[in-house]
Amino acid sequence: MSIGNAFSNALSGLNAVSRAADVVSSNVANAMTEGYSRRELELTSQTIGQSGGGVSVTGVTRYTDTVITGERRLADGEVALAETRTDFLNTFSRAIGQADEASSISGLIVSLEESLIEAASRPESETRLQAVLYSAQNLTEKINSAADTLMASRMAADKEIGNSVDFLQTALQQVVDLNVAITQSASSGYxxxxxxxxxxxxxxxxxxxxxxxxxARENNSIALYTAGGAILVDSKAASIEFTTVPTITPDMSIESGVLSGLTINGQSVSTDADKGAISGGSLAGLFEVRDELIPEAQVKLDAVARDLIERFQTTDVDPTLAVAAAGLFTDGGAALDVLNEEALSNRLTVNALIDPAQSGDLWKIRDGLGAIAEGDQGDSSILVAMTDALQNSRVAASGDFTSTQRSAVTLSSDFYSLIEGDILDLETGLSFSTARQESLKSIELEAGVDTDFEMQQLILIEQTYAANAQVIQTLDTLLDQLIGML
Incomplete structure (x- = not known):
């Protein structure tokens, strides 16, 4: 081997060592960076004439496990879906209150029952009649507030769908742009x-x-498909469209044409969270919250409101009531219309006839809403009948509850229990999905940057650098000696 060949070998080695150090330092610096994949320098031997000519750098290879990454992405979607469902149910659960809390719907029904019992023991007491009015008003306000929470949650879901669609459209275009940039960079040798x-x-x-x-597509480009088969990215980004609305009322739905569905490239797609075109992620979860979970909760809350109205809207409780007259609780001031139950919980009020603030008379709680003059102050029969009306067991007329007979407080407690049961099921599923997600992330990390291995590579790089540097130093000494001999 000539001195020139030896110099060439050593210099190519130093160049490769320099590039290898860059790659290892990049791996170590980005060991915890999301989306970063381990790099490894690719080398090949080169020849000069019939002799070895050292090594050349052919490129830097990026190592990824597409199968594990794909499974982890599916797990990410499952977690996002479960969190979206759970967040709503937890919000609504807090709105109606835990059954044993005094401020919950159940607790306020118990408070109304207690105030009626106390008023029946001293029907002449204005203070105790006032307590009945306040208890009834607190109850209606709590049910109204829970209904308002449903409306606010539905509008928030609709708005978040719009934000998600806007982000998706931008992100899909970014993927297309990066596909182009990757292809152009590769063709230019970068x-x-x-x-x-x-x-x-x-x-x-x-x-x-x-x-x-x-x-995978040619030239390191990629295409993206949903689990349900919809094309999001191929040669171009799909067009995803959704229209938000400023206000949502309980009667609004996709079926009525008032609420927007989702379209991909102008075609309406199913938003079913479990088997639709966009199933499995937060977007499908938001559609489920807006179009299924909230309407279902509204139906049950309306059924609780209807049950309260019906318990008191009868002459068995108040003999003074006229035909089709409202009882203690009303539908916005009117008697219950069973054909107009939708959003009843939003309209539930206490009868203005017993509210002095609305020109009503407290004594009508005791003497009857249809009474035209104050009666015997010692007569507690209507107050006792009202207490019995709350305590009596009856089958809920609506709300898809089972046919079990329940008192007013039991019905509201069962409603809360149903929600808590759903939350428990979802949290169990969320725990499983989260554990699977974390497991897949760990596998990704294990296949990613191993800092111990990278440190070992640095030692080898240092040794290789020292060896090549020693060769150059030795050759330099030999050249000096040869020049000195001339």
């Missing part, structure tokens, strides 16, 4: 790994909203 890391981060963000499957 390193595309950083661009591929950026693209992976964007796809991860998309997957939490709509879980996607990544399909």
């Amino acid at each position: 390193d595309t790994n950083s661009l591929m890391d950026q693209r992976q981060q964007v796809v991860d963000q998309i997957s939490a909203i709509i879980p996607v499957k990544e399909i």
Whole structure:
């Protein structure tokens, strides 16, 4: 081997060592960076004539496990879906209150029952009649507030759907743009790994909203499909459209044409959270909250309101009531219309006839809403009948409750228990999905940057650098000696 060849070998080695150090330092610096994949320098031997000519750097390879990454993205979507469902149910559960809390719907029904019992023991006491009025008003306000929570949650879900769709449209276009940038960079001979890391981060963000499957295309481009088969990215980004509304009332729905559904490339798609075109992520969860969970909760809350009205809207409780007259509780001041139950919980009020603030008379709680003059102050029969009306067991006329007979407080308690049961089921599923997500993330990390291994590589790089540097130093000494001999 000539001195020139030896110099060439050593210099190529130093160049490779320099590049290898850059790669290892990048791996270590980004060991905890989301979306970063481990790099490894690719080398090949080169020849000069018939002799070895050292090594050349052919590129930097980016290592990823597409199968594990794909499974982890599906798990991300499952977690986002479960969290979206659970967040709503927890919000509504707090709105109606835990059954044993004094401020809950159940607790306020108990408070009304107690105030009626106390008033019946001293029907002449204005203070105790006032307590009945306050208890009834507190109860209606609590039910109204729970109904307002449903309306606010539904509008919030609609708004969040709009925000998610806007983000998705931007993110999908970013994937297309990165596909183009990666292809152009590769054709120009530049390193595309950083661009591929950026693209992976964007796809991860998309997957939490709509879980996607990544399909490799030529020139390191990718296509994205939803688990339900909808194309989001191929040669171009899909057009996803959704229209928000400023206000949502309980009667509004997709079926009525008032609320917007979702379209992909102009085609309406199913938003079913479990088997629709966008199933499995937070977006499907938001549609489920808006279009299923909240309307179902509204139906049951309306049924609780109807049950309260019906218990007192009868001459068995108040013989002074006229035909079709409202009892203690009303539908916005009117008697119950069973054909107009939707949003009843929003309209539930206490009869103005017993409220002095609305020109009513407290004594009508004792003497009857239809009484035209104050009667015997010692007569507690109507107050006792009202107490019995709350305590009597009856089958709820609506709300898809079972046919079990319940008192007023038992009905509201069972409603709360149903919600808590749903929350427990969802939290169990969320725990499983989260554990699976964390497990897959751990597997990804194990297949990613191992800092111990990278430190070992640095030692080898140092040794290789020292060896090549020693060769150059030795050759320099030999050249000096040869020149000295001339």
